[in-house]
Amino acid sequence: MIKTDILIIGAGPTGLFAVFEAGLLKLKCHLIDALPQAGGQCAEIYPKKPIYDIPGFPEVLAGDLVDNLMEQIKPFQPGFTLGERADTIEKLDDGSFVVTTNKGTKHQAPIVAIAGGLGSFEPRKPQLENLAKFEDNGIAYMIKDPEVYRNKKVLIAGGGDSALDWSIFLANVASEVTLVHRRNEFRGALDSVEKVQELKNLGKINLITPAEVVDLMGEATLHTVVVEKTDSKERMAIEVDNFIPLFGLSPKLGPIADWGLDIEKNAIKVDNTLDYQTNIPGIYAIGDVNTYPGKLKLILCGFHEATLMCQSAYQRIFPDRKYVMKYTTVGGVTGFDGSKKEAPKAVVKAIN
Amino acid sequence: MDIKIKITDRDGVLHEVDAPTDMNMNLMEVVRSYELAPEGTIGICGGMAMCASCQCYVKSEHELPEKSDDEDAMLAEAFNVEDNSRLGCQIHITEDLEGLEVELAPEEV
Numbered sequence: 001m002i003k004t005d006i007l008i009i010g011a012g013p014t015g016l017f018a019v020f021e022a023g024l025l026k027l028k029c030h031l032i033d034a035l036p037q038a039g040g041q042c043a044e045i046y047p048k049k050p051i052y053d054i055p056g057f058p059e060v061l062a063g064d065l066v067d068n069l070m071e072q073i074k075p076f077q078p079g080f081t082l083g084e085r086a087d088t089i090e091k092l093d094d095g096s097f098v099v100t101t102n103k104g105t106k107h108q109a110p111i112v113a114i115a116g117g118l119g120s121f122e123p124r125k126p127q128l129e130n131l132a133k134f135e136d137n138g139i140a141y142m143i144k145d146p147e148v149y150r151n152k153k154v155l156i157a158g159g160g161d162s163a164l165d166w167s168i169f170l171a172n173v174a175s176e177v178t179l180v181h182r183r184n185e186f187r188g189a190l191d192s193v194e195k196v197q198e199l200k201n202l203g204k205i206n207l208i209t210p211a212e213v214v215d216l217m218g219e220a221t222l223h224t225v226v227v228e229k230t231d232s233k234e235r236m237a238i239e240v241d242n243f244i245p246l247f248g249l250s251p252k253l254g255p256i257a258d259w260g261l262d263i264e265k266n267a268i269k270v271d272n273t274l275d276y277q278t279n280i281p282g283i284y285a286i287g288d289v290n291t292y293p294g295k296l297k298l299i300l301c302g303f304h305e306a307t308l309m310c311q312s313a314y315q316r317i318f319p320d321r322k323y324v325m326k327y328t329t330v331g332g333v334t335g336f337d338g339s340k341k342e343a344p345k346a347v348v349k350a351i352n
Numbered sequence: 353m354d355i356k357i358k359i360t361d362r363d364g365v366l367h368e369v370d371a372p373t374d375m376n377m378n379l380m381e382v383v384r385s386y387e388l389a390p391e392g393t394i395g396i397c398g399g400m401a402m403c404a405s406c407q408c409y410v411k412s413e414h415e416l417p418e419k420s421d422d423e424d425a426m427l428a429e430a431f432n433v434e435d436n437s438r439l440g441c442q443i444h445i446t447e448d449l450e451g452l453e454v455e456l457a458p459e460e461v
Contacts (some may be wrong), residue, residue, distance in 0.1 A: 046400060183428045267392065
């Protein structure tokens, strides 16, 4: 069981900055994120896009903002559970919460701060009949262990980087790799596109474009994928062991929607007059995942919400203590790692 | 100055709305401002052509600006794409679009 003071769900900019504000209050944080890296949308969707409305930064790339936040919170030694989705929450008799991920990792904290952004990123699924039937029986949306595909007949659909990269990788693992894409053009790193061309010429990748998967067949497990050429409408049945649709990720609010929180317009309702607490005391929602009158989904608003949330969390954890806000300019920043940052002291010394 | 746009929502209901040309708006934002699709089901990426939640079918003969590489790439990955598919967030509201008719593509589930 991982124990902490504030359990933050979502490691995007808002969740990361909450670690800093909590650290100033000597509260420890642990973050859970479904993505394999910290940064949320900034790292996953648009790392190379500039942001112009972060106060004090006339222009900053989303990926750089995440790097800076990680640097800023380093002294507070946050823990991370990455690549796992927060699935269930349970309230214990002592008032604390236990959050369990889809992989069974348990986390306990008196405070839960949901900084879930748009939700957890889930694979986009093609709209095909029988799709659900063959999930885990021949269909997978993510490749966890490539060895599963050794000497298998694999069909990959998609036209982005992951479709290209996995086709290349599996060309030397699987007995047969077929890549199906709706267009003739692929969009990915130049290297990958050229490599796929090369493997196609060598007969190691069977490329079918422009085409789409239109039907799935099989008894208990997937046996045949039907592919239709977009131009001629010609259909071909391809025998496969595995079908891997790689159409990117899209965010879904996911299991959090079932935690008993007030939800409105796909977002969690919070008290914006005070501390961004949800209808369940001890559970807060900050950043893009929350809603209140006048809500704006901006990173800078998430930072503010994170700050006020931490103050409220502190009072919940230490109801008898009175906290007086101190400027970092005055108090400096003392990390849990023993580091100390502070303004250089002025000296009082006569000049003779 | 406002222009008139006809938008058919995901339930097939036709709405004729006024869209301002002087507020730096795109079609996705017009749909959201009139709440013609529930929040959280349209404009999810905020207008960066990085999701297809604002996909629509252009029904009138208006000449629209060409697709950017980003929009083209997104539509190549999206579902329910037709020849007249566009991403609403990439269609800037200008006076040339007076009388534009569009239909929202189904929500991806």
